[in-house]
Amino acid sequence: MQVEAIYHQGQIRFKRPVRFKYDDFSITVIVPEEAIAVYDEITELPASVSDAAHSMLDRIKNILGEHFHPRPEASIQQDREALFEALEEKYLR
């Protein structure tokens, strides 16, 4: 079924009450294109990147070696999951 919802600061709220059988399940949300912020809109990057920022990125490259490469964007939820996995690994195994 389709339900209208309001997004407000990180939370989605249904416009009318719906009761669910389960606590967890996945849903698909249609987000209007114009609401999506894209990083390309950071048009105001400093005209020239400072040497300090360049060398910071170089140091990160150095630390990561071949593992310095683009990765997909991640949500807070995904970061949280990674944290839980790491905590599990440390304390439960």
Add this chain to the structure above:
Amino acid sequence: MKNLVLDVNVLLDLWLQRVPEKVLFFIAELIAKGENKNYWTWVSSSSLSTLEYIARRELKKGGMEGEQAKQATHALIADLLANVRLLTQFGFQQVMALQLSNDVEDAQIVMAASNLQGSTAIVTNEKRFQTGGEVAQLSLLEVNTWLRQDENRSVEFIDLKTQQDAIRPQLEHNIHRVLAHGQYIMGPEVQELEEVLAGYVGVKHCIAASSGTDTLLIALMALGIGSGDEVITTPFTFIATGEMIALAGAKPVFVDIDPLTYNIDPNLIEAAISSRTKAIMPVSLYGQCADFDAINLIAEKYNLPVIEDGAQSFGARYKGRRSCGLSTIGSTSFFPSKPLGCYGDGGALFTNDDALAKAMREIRVHGQDRRYHHPRIGINGRMDTIQAAVLLAKMKVFEEEVTARARIGARYSEFLRDVAVTPYIAPENRSVYAQYTVQVENRDEVQQRLKEFGVPTAAHYPVPLHLQLAFSCFGSSDGSCPVSEAASNKVMSLPMHPFLTEETMSTVVRSWREAII
């Protein structure tokens, strides 16, 4: 200065290259140390373990071997710490953090951010923080705009808050060091400070003390000045200068000031010297040294010691030499609003004379030369260890502040030259502008109007000492120091501190122009 507190997700975006290259540079720019930034970048110490866990996990997931992921993560954190400032998590704020949000980690970031004094924003990919409005939340896209916005803070006469943010990590470190070792009286920081200050002023001895008032008394006592003696000084100063002479039992002999510098006029000193004169005590008012070459010459002729009351001039230079190192004894104050101020009362004495240094050290601690042995009368004039710890943190940035003060003072004068009697700084002097003081005819009215415009001002000083009731017993009368009397009716100090921005100065100057009409 504004404060940016970086959320975990923004740092992970950088470390794990989860955003386009352009954005990586943007984040790196926020973190990397740089000159001319109008903000400081912070990370809450509560974020570090989360950062460590997630980065390590993600690197491992991407195929990095376990030990290598651990080392790489450590190296990333180390690099971060070398660039950003860390926000402290105080134990006493944790209950509040728990009440603030269900997510303790997020609440810890908010609590830590709210300890900062200037405008503060958390930079995050998800505005999930319950900040109560005190701390802003920004996406990376909003950072530039926020940084450009005016801080909208009221004009402050002296801004100790920005300075506190500037030195917060060092300040916390130093104060907690004292809490840990527990030597609250004459702890190791006091001696450390004395060494730093003596080196800074360029003299052999520094004796840290309880205030810039007590230092004057200690200096007079060390010189053996007391009943029946006279000390030549200026009437255009804070009460403590004359008050300590009187408290020592001597008579303050007030000599009028130079109308340009407001400091004692050396040309008038000789006429005031009598057989009872035992010292000359010039004040380096508003942060500008008195004319010490001229004063010392007269003192030498009459074999008199010279005590500089440098309560307002610490950091100033006279012919290249630093205030407090220009005469027999230099005395200064670390009252919080002074150019170098602690978080309470404090002061220091300076001299190259070994015997005087010994005497002043003894007088500072009840005249004792070793525990419970008192060859002379003294006072309790010690500096608290905690204050020494604060001053040590402040000394790390002091010279930068001195430079900023000189720049701001000069800039004010450019702005005001055509509409006010601006301070005259003699060519041989570099003032620290403890006060930026101008003259105005109808002071009360102008002060009131400026107050209405939100610009705080002060009159330093509305009554010269020779006309204070407390000194009436010394017989000075109206008209005896005409230059001081005239100045005391007109002087007015404007907001002055090393963090004064061009915008705030413009506000003050605009208000001034309207107020004097």
